[in-house]
Amino acid sequence: MPKNSKVTQREHSSEHVTESVADLLAHQEPVDYKRSVLNVTGEGWDKQKEGDEDLDAENRPAWNSKLQYILAQIGYSVGLGNVWRFPYLCQKNGGGAYLVPYLVLLIIIGLPLFFLELAVGQRIRRGSIGVWNYICPRLGGIGYASCLVCFFVGLYYNVIIGWSIFYFFKSFQYPLPWSECPIVKNGSVAVVETECERSSATTYFWYRETLDISNSISESGGLNWKMTVCLLVAWSLVGLAMIKGIQSSGKVMYFSSLFPYLVLVCFLVRGLLLRGAVDGIMHMFTPKLDKMLDPQVWREAATQVFFALGLGFGGVIAFSSYNKQDNNCHFDATLVSFINFFTSVLATLVVFAVLGFKANIMNEKCVVENAEKILGYLNTNVLSHDLIPPHVNFSHLTAKDYNEMYRVIMTVKEGHFKELGLDACLLEDELNKSVQGTGLAFIAFTEAMTHFPASPFWSVMFFLMLINLGLGSMIGTMSGITTPIIDTFKVRKEVFTVGCCIFAFLVGLIFVQRSGNYFVTMFDDYSATLPLTVVVILENIAVAWIYGTKKFMQELTEMLGFRPYQFYYYAWKYVSPICMAVLMTASIIQLGVSPPGYSAWIREEAAEKFLFYPTWAMAILISLIILASLPLPLVFILRQFHLVSDGSNALSVTYKKGRMMKDISNLEDNDETRFILSKVPSETPSPMPTHRSYLGPGSNSPMEMSAAPNGRYGSGYLLASTPESEL
Numbered sequence: 001m002p003k004n005s006k007v008t009q010r011e012h013s014s015e016h017v018t019e020s021v022a023d024l025l026a027h028q029e030p031v032d033y034k035r036s037v038l039n040v041t042g043e044g045w046d047k048q049k050e051g052d053e054d055l056d057a058e059n060r061p062a063w064n065s066k067l068q069y070i071l072a073q074i075g076y077s078v079g080l081g082n083v084w085r086f087p088y089l090c091q092k093n094g095g096g097a098y099l100v101p102y103l104v105l106l107i108i109i110g111l112p113l114f115f116l117e118l119a120v121g122q123r124i125r126r127g128s129i130g131v132w133n134y135i136c137p138r139l140g141g142i143g144y145a146s147c148l149v150c151f152f153v154g155l156y157y158n159v160i161i162g163w164s165i166f167y168f169f170k171s172f173q174y175p176l177p178w179s180e181c182p183i184v185k186n187g188s189v190a191v192v193e194t195e196c197e198r199s200s201a202t203t204y205f206w207y208r209e210t211l212d213i214s215n216s217i218s219e220s221g222g223l224n225w226k227m228t229v230c231l232l233v234a235w236s237l238v239g240l241a242m243i244k245g246i247q248s249s250g251k252v253m254y255f256s257s258l259f260p261y262l263v264l265v266c267f268l269v270r271g272l273l274l275r276g277a278v279d280g281i282m283h284m285f286t287p288k289l290d291k292m293l294d295p296q297v298w299r300e301a302a303t304q305v306f307f308a309l310g311l312g313f314g315g316v317i318a319f320s321s322y323n324k325q326d327n328n329c330h331f332d333a334t335l336v337s338f339i340n341f342f343t344s345v346l347a348t349l350v351v352f353a354v355l356g357f358k359a360n361i362m363n364e365k366c367v368v369e370n371a372e373k374i375l376g377y378l379n380t381n382v383l384s385h386d387l388i389p390p391h392v393n394f395s396h397l398t399a400k401d402y403n404e405m406y407r408v409i410m411t412v413k414e415g416h417f418k419e420l421g422l423d424a425c426l427l428e429d430e431l432n433k434s435v436q437g438t439g440l441a442f443i444a445f446t447e448a449m450t451h452f453p454a455s456p457f458w459s460v461m462f463f464l465m466l467i468n469l470g471l472g473s474m475i476g477t478m479s480g481i482t483t484p485i486i487d488t489f490k491v492r493k494e495v496f497t498v499g500c501c502i503f504a505f506l507v508g509l510i511f512v513q514r515s516g517n518y519f520v521t522m523f524d525d526y527s528a529t530l531p532l533t534v535v536v537i538l539e540n541i542a543v544a545w546i547y548g549t550k551k552f553m554q555e556l557t558e559m560l561g562f563r564p565y566q567f568y569y570y571a572w573k574y575v576s577p578i579c580m581a582v583l584m585t586a587s588i589i590q591l592g593v594s595p596p597g598y599s600a601w602i603r604e605e606a607a608e609k610f611l612f613y614p615t616w617a618m619a620i621l622i623s624l625i626i627l628a629s630l631p632l633p634l635v636f637i638l639r640q641f642h643l644v645s646d647g648s649n650a651l652s653v654t655y656k657k658g659r660m661m662k663d664i665s666n667l668e669d670n671d672e673t674r675f676i677l678s679k680v681p682s683e684t685p686s687p688m689p690t691h692r693s694y695l696g697p698g699s700n701s702p703m704e705m706s707a708a709p710n711g712r713y714g715s716g717y718l719l720a721s722t723p724e725s726e727l
Helices: 006-011 021-025 047-058 066-077 080-084 086-092 095-124 128-135 141-170 194-198 201-210 225-242 246-272 277-285 289-293 295-308 315-320 329-379 399-412 427-431 437-449 455-489 493-512 516-526 529-560 566-593 615-629 631-640 673-677
Strands: 017-019 036-041 183-186 189-192 597-602 607-612 652-657
Touching: 066 246, 066 315, 066 329, 066 455, 080 086, 080 295, 080 329, 080 437, 080 455, 086 095, 086 277, 086 295, 086 329, 095 128, 095 277, 095 289, 095 295, 095 315, 095 329, 095 529, 095 566, 128 141, 128 315, 128 455, 128 529, 141 201, 141 225, 141 437, 141 455, 141 493, 141 516, 141 529, 141 615, 141 631, 189 194, 194 201, 201 437, 225 246, 225 455, 225 493, 246 277, 246 329, 246 455, 277 329, 277 427, 295 529, 295 566, 315 455, 329 399, 329 427, 329 437, 437 455, 455 493, 493 516, 516 529, 516 597, 516 615, 529 566, 529 615, 529 631, 615 631
Parallel strands: none
Antiparallel strands: 017 652, 036 652, 183 189, 597 607
């Protein structure tokens, strides 16, 4: 290189030299890419800042092993919804037939979008804020919206972990405290608690002993100190798991991700040995094919796919950002997606094996109670002994004998049958009772476990499983907050994590007052569904239509070493955006059709009652949706009208000795970069004029961007084959 060139001068001087691209291209000798850097930016070079960014890129934490990373993604995606939401939807929407729309939507929506989030996180190596600032600065609000939704979800999700912790410690006693109704003294007479007698022992323990719930959301009732302590323990566990980033949370994942599978397998084996388990499983997987034509079934399947994989939260992006650039994220996406699906099926088998056993127990109880009624009617001559078949033995009455007797009495006493108050006691009716969410985990399942031999052991295992499932999802959710904030604002990891947990605990006190369960329902129903749907649609549009699907596929080819299937090209560009838009429209219609309300537990009636939200609660509900979505238009407006910088006003090229970053995807095909990318000197174009600077986004310069500028991380050049991205 000529001795009088600026580059040569730079090597013998500590001063900062600024040149245009043409100046750099004018030198005939090829550039040593590994020891040079091109930084396209409109800002002056800050040596200290540049050094900090270089150090950050080089020292970015990484997973200890591929297994640790896969377990983290599985732990995040496999959560409480797989255990108590999927089985309910499967039963409600056609049994085995529901698996068809779920699997179809998993392949055409879930897998492509999951792969997309893994790929952008691994490619850009930043959290959600940095990723979307880089891809499309005007849609940089996607990252901030994801952080807000993660915060809202984390607030109430950790409350559920707190409930599980409470039941976990209550399980270390025999008999289990929810196995029988409590006895209270009324003067000198001991009687069963009225509320418990009118409902059931497990229902009473859940609503009264655990939640001490008020009659409506308007009746605060003060803090429930037991749940407050449990919430503090839950946030302490999350804080300890997160305080060192993936160095600490990665190790936690070995236990929190694998232990639930051990418990599910143990429960499945034990469940299959229970009387009536096969009835539950056969009921579960008996397909109702007509349900497949119901649009509501497809809407609920799409929503479940969407939330089961954790799309839009930012946790997937955060975890993948700690990967090496040559990691096969396509394999990861496929593996985690189908493990998630098979986990849901496994959990469904367990749930309905246990519920089949419970249904048989409850059906036998029904038969005994109604047989006693019939004996009473026979003794008082209300019913004739001639109505009872001769082979029926009341001391060993089977469900089949009772049903036969029931039909005879109903036929003969047709006119006065209702006055007898007899129940049909059909096993099918018990199995058709749909239970989901907390009703499944804390009422139905706990009731079934009271009939298990060694019931405390199984109860401890079950609630420890719920704690681990919740903890794995909470680590991913919190990573969706901490990783982008730490990457963007360079705050101390430990300080921010502790501060975030303390703040979340204080805000979360709203969920541990006596009316707290109603707020959990509100946040679960409305804080995430619509905002996250919008977020994922914009993610898809940002990559497929603004950044460019072809460019993205080319970068994936360079990063992975092979070209992804053409299926993903069409899925990202057409199928997924259309399906997500339909889902968003259906969700909005559903919100409009279904009046916002909640199921309240009325103490005097010992029953649930649907109530509408009062005006102030509606205001909170609407505020949640608006607040979670607000960063999207706000960031767009600020950057569209240049009220904040997005890095698009690049005016010069800064050269310094160091590394070289190149990303040709944003440059025209026929510009100076052909010289930079040439591997054979004969392919280089003739030298350009001595100076041609980039004039910014409005110019006709050959350096003009073909896509949106790359925000905070500039329009730098990134060598795709390097192990560490500098973005």
